[in-house]
Amino acid sequence: MRSQVGIIGAGPAGLLLSHLLYLQGxxxxxxxxxxxEEIEGTIRAGVLEQGTVNLLKATGVGERLMKEGHVHRGIELQFKGKRHRIDLHELSGxxxxxxxAQHEVIKDLVAARLQAGAKIFFDVSDVSLYDIETSTPKIQFRHGDELQExxxxxxxxxxxxxxxxxxAIPADVRSEKQKIYPFGWLGILAKTAPVNPELIYTHHERGFALLSTRSPEIQRHYIQVDPKDDIANWSDDRIWTELHARVDMADGWILQDGPIIQKNIVSMRSFVCETMQYGRLFLAGDAAHIVPPTGAKGLNLAAADIQVLARGINEFYQSGKEELLNRYSEICVRRVWKAQRFSYWMTTMLHRNFDHSPFNAGIQLAELDYVISSKSASTSLAENYVGLPMEW
Known part of the structure; x- marks a missing residue:
């Protein structure tokens, strides 16, 4: 079997790359x-930056996004019992x-690729890469009972x-850096009406909480928990009790309860593989970097990687130039570290670290107070949250 580009993975990164390459012939x-069914049915949240939305619209896969997506022009920070709105729209120009949601992006991309006659092999196994340092790299995989190359x-x-x-990149040349956070997120999907027009990020002495919108009928909420905790320890009543304790307001605002249709606990890490290219192999998305979800950067970083990679591959076929491909790691890693910095900052500012002293807790509150009282600090948050410009 032969193709110009072999893509391993049908997540947002792989599907978007295939789509962009198709548009370039x-x-x-x-x-x-x-x-x-599994990739389209695995429910994952999605906050899309302006640049990601523009890319999906410009390449013909944004129709359902524009109909069903919820546009937010701000976020709210809640601490010490009060809420403060950050006007993303005004502060970011x-x-x-x-x-x-990410799985909705996947549905749109899968539909577009299959409509265009793309070859997508689902349910493959035993995937291995070799000859990646040559001009004819190969992927061996099993599809059904047949071993293919x-x-x-x-x-x-x-x-x-x-x-x-x-x-597949030799361990002695891979540059990897990682941080494991002492925080986990217990996420729920609940059948309720939207609780607020915009996302609410809450710092509380009991731990972080996030209230977000999924649809007019289903909402997505999170609370900070021990990442080693067992979801079996969290009854629906316990979850709602903890959410109320963290987000209900003294002015009478109370979070609406409802049936919980999904709940799970995820741990949080920051990870960067700075070696995003080796020979003719290029890593993109979660294969190269993981960010804590507090900064809402995961899918958006993948989309940024893919824009650089698609342009570099196109230049190669159009003119034989490899300059952009050779700079792929350099360009992407620079953006990745900026997203890591922002995600780390948001995570450490908003989450309660129970190993910290009262002094550390005071610093967190001072940081939050500075963000909402300083236009330059609010602007920095807004610029990063809506997405920094692409740098080639």
Whole structure:
């Protein structure tokens, strides 16, 4: 089997890359270990930066996003029993964010690729990469009972943190950095009406909480918990009691309860593989970097990677130039570290670290107070939250 580009992973990064390459007349084949039903049905939150929304609209996959996405022009920070609005739109020069779940983005991209006749192999296994230092890298994989081989000019590793792509880069040349946070998020999907027009980020002595919108009928909320806790320890009543304790207001505002239809606990980490390219292999998205969800950067970083990679591959086929491809890691990693900085800042400012002293807790509150009282600090938050400009 032969293709110009072999893409491992049918998440947002892999699908978007295949879509952008198709628009430039470049063929690709996608290999995905899960079924179509699984990738489209795995519910994950999504806060899309202005640049990501613009990209999806400009490339013809934004129609449902514009109909069903929720445009937010601000966020609210809640601490010491009061809420303070950060006007993202005004502070960023007119930009905004759109709440549109990641699995909905995946549905749109899968539909567009299949309509265009793309080759997507679902339910593959035993994926391995070799000859990645040559001009004809290869991917071996099993589909059904048949062992197959895909030869290509380039391989895009878009297969997430646990996929085989990053591990194909020799360990002695991989530069990896990681931080594990002592925080976990217990996330719920609840059948209630929207609780607020914009996201509410809450700092509380009992721990962080986030209230967000999913649809007119279903909302997504989070509370900070021990990442090693068992979800079985959290009854619906306990979850609502804890949410009320953290977000209800003295002025009478009370969070609306409702049936919980999904709940789970996820741990939080920051991870960067600075070696995002090796030979003809290019890593993108979660295969190269993980950010804590507090800064809402995961999918957006993947989209930024893909824009650089798609342009670099197109330049190669149009003119034979490899300058942009050779600078792929340099360009992307610079943006990745800025997103890591912002996500780390948001996470450490808003979460309660129970190992901290009262002095550390005072510093957190002072940081929050500075953000809401200083226009320059609010502007910095807004600029990062809506998405920094692409730097080539």
């Amino acid at each position: 470049i063929e690709s084949i996608i290999l995905e270990s899960r079924s179509r 007119g930009k905004e964010i759109t709440v549109y 895909l030869t290509c000019d380039f391989i895009a590793g878009c297969d997430g943190f646990h996929g085989p792509s990053r591990k």
